[in-house]
Amino acid sequence: MMNHTNDPFSEALADWRVNPPRDPSFRAGVWARVEALRREPWAAYVRRHALTSGLALLAVVAVGGWVGMRQAHARADRDRALLVQVYLSEIDSRLVATDGTP
Amino acid sequence: MKNFWVTLGALVAVGLAVALACYRWHCDEPLHAAARQRDALAWLTAEYHLRPEQAAAIGRLHAAYALRCAEHCMAIGEARGAVAQAEREGRPASELAAARDRVAARERVCREAIELHLREVASQMSPEDGARYLGEFLPRVAAYRHEGAPTVRLNQ
Numbered sequence: 714m715m716n717h718t719n720d721p722f723s724e725a726l727a728d729w730r731v732n733p734p735r736d737p738s739f740r741a742g743v744w745a746r747v748e749a750l751r752r753e754p755w756a757a758y759v760r761r762h763a764l765t766s767g768l769a770l771l772a773v774v775a776v777g778g779w780v781g782m783r784q785a786h787a788r789a790d791r792d793r794a795l796l797v798q799v800y801l802s803e804i805d806s807r808l809v810a811t812d813g814t815p
Numbered sequence: 816m817k818n819f820w821v822t823l824g825a826l827v828a829v830g831l832a833v834a835l836a837c838y839r840w841h842c843d844e845p846l847h848a849a850a851r852q853r854d855a856l857a858w859l860t861a862e863y864h865l866r867p868e869q870a871a872a873i874g875r876l877h878a879a880y881a882l883r884c885a886e887h888c889m890a891i892g893e894a895r896g897a898v899a900q901a902e903r904e905g906r907p908a909s910e911l912a913a914a915r916d917r918v919a920a921r922e923r924v925c926r927e928a929i930e931l932h933l934r935e936v937a938s939q940m941s942p943e944d945g946a947r948y949l950g951e952f953l954p955r956v957a958a959y960r961h962e963g964a965p966t967v968r969l970n971q
Binding site: 764778793796 | 817818819822826827829830831832833834835836837838839840841842843846850853855858868870872877880881884891916922925926931932933935951952955956959
């Protein structure tokens with residue numbers, strides 16, 4: 714443990730007193746700012762968060778586009794597999810013929 | 816806080832709209848229409864870029880092949896019936912093996928007829944599409960089962 718008894722820095726801190734000027738309108742000012750934010754138009758809100766909003770929009774467009782494309786390709790793959798089977802079932806007698814069981 | 820939720824809602828709406836637009840953009844309508852109607856020839860036309868005269872020629876090939884296919888179907892059915900009957904009656908192993916050989920022989924004739932038909936169909940296509948068509952179907956015909964009976968997948 715250090716001994717602070719004769720530390721000039723500790724003495725200066727101990728003597729330090731903060732006496733801020735009183736601001737009677739401080740509380741009202743805070744509420745006024747809260748109210749102003751609450752009534753802020755949406756466009757102003759978006760402009761104030763332009764970078765975040767822009768990045769979010771880019772991400773949403775990229776993800777939405779990718780998901781839409783993947784869904785379309787998945788559906789095409791399913792339909793193509795179905796039609797391949799339909800086509801083969803039309804031309805392959807081995808699939809159409811009965812297995813001989815009554 | 817309200818603006819945050821409005822922004823979030825707008826982003827979700829934009830994402831859904833973009834996803835829907837991309838989905839529609841990438842949709843292959845002729846393929847989906849053919850799948851809905853189980854119309855294999857319509858699909859072949861779209862998938863292998865057939866001109867109307869090529870599609871008509873392939874349609875004629877299919878119609879002619881359908882008769883041979885029905886004959887093969889009947890022959891295979893009879894041969895399989897003979898195997899089933901031999902199994903039910905507990906015939907000797909040699910008789911059962913002979914019946915199974917007949918099934919195999921008729922299936923081999925059927926497979927050769929399919930392969931010939933596929934090559935005739937491919938010859939009506941452009942060389943690139945014909946090669947792709949044969950690459951798609953010849954291995955499946957050789958593998959025989961085609962990933963299960965069609966009715967099973969159709970019900971999925």
